[in-house]
Amino acid sequence: MNEFLRACRREATSFTPIWLMRQAGRYQPEYRALRQRYGFVEMCKNSDVAAEVTLLPVTQLGVDAAIIFADILLILEPLGIGFHFTKDDGPKIEKPVRTSADVDKVAAHVDSEASLGYVLDAIRKTRSGLPANVPLIGFSGAPFTLASYVIEGGGSRDYMHTKAMMFGDPGAWNTLMEKLTLAIAGYLNAQVKAGAQAVQVFDSWIGALGPSDYAQYVQPHMKKLFSLLDPSAPVIHFGTGNPALYPLMKAAGGDVIGIDFRCELGSTWDALGDVALMGNLDPYSLLAPRAELQKRAQRVLDAARKRPGHIFNLGHGLFPEASVDQVRALVDYVHEASAR
16 A cells, blocks of 8 residues: 555555646646647547557656546536537537426436546556556546536626526435536546556536535435445545535545635644644645745645645645646655655
8 A cells, every 4th residue: 555545544654645636637748739630539539549648647646546537527527517628628418407307308327338438547557557556546526516517507706597497496406416526426426447456537617616515405315425435545525615524524424624725734634633634735836936835835735734634735636827848847846855
């Protein structure tokens, strides 16, 4: 077992493990070259390319875990919800789901091996290409975040349509969330069976809610999701946008709570107690001079106080303007500064 998996289980590690959300992406020249040849979804559906992209950061950066190259929206296709990416790479849902009748048309069952087999093939190929001591993370979007995409029809600032269904037609809302929950559970378990040694649930839009609405409309579905997941693989539960939700997210489930950069790691961990924590450097720290980047990384390490169970990560994903050299410097610094 490597240091990342030990940290997921809150076991002692010889240094703080680090991996980075969107560690494969447009900041890498090799990735940009592939994007000249393939569309984004085409890359996801080509298991050889997806495996190649997944492996890039492992050799380039020296991170302690790989995460399969895919997209959270891929699961929508077998659910009968069409989507495409616009020229600016933003997702567009072709027929938003906004009524009970729309929800009824969403598939009640997804055969992940049959409909998402290309992701599972990419996991198998990546696993065979990874060093034995570097684990592979699988992932999915969380029910709320996926529901928001399909209801809004794409990105949103106010989540108006999502909240209109949630508050105005809770029956339709719960039916949609139940369908998504079952599909996600099957998909994540299939990823584990294919070779993923940990999985992450991305609730990237959950910050649109306050605690009471999360507790009523989301938490029961998250508890159901975590109860259905293969217990052999640690689960990272990541949310962003509202630190007040972290205690409720911890109660919902997950071996690791992934936190964003809007909170202080030490006090957040004190409040959450017995759970591993992932985070939480502001991604744009990578634009700072090297000395300032290291200072900011050290602040995160100091906040963790060498407690077992800290996984260093950004508080959100890497952005295209980052430089490979600066990202590698961050990984090297975390390894060196945290050595026990």
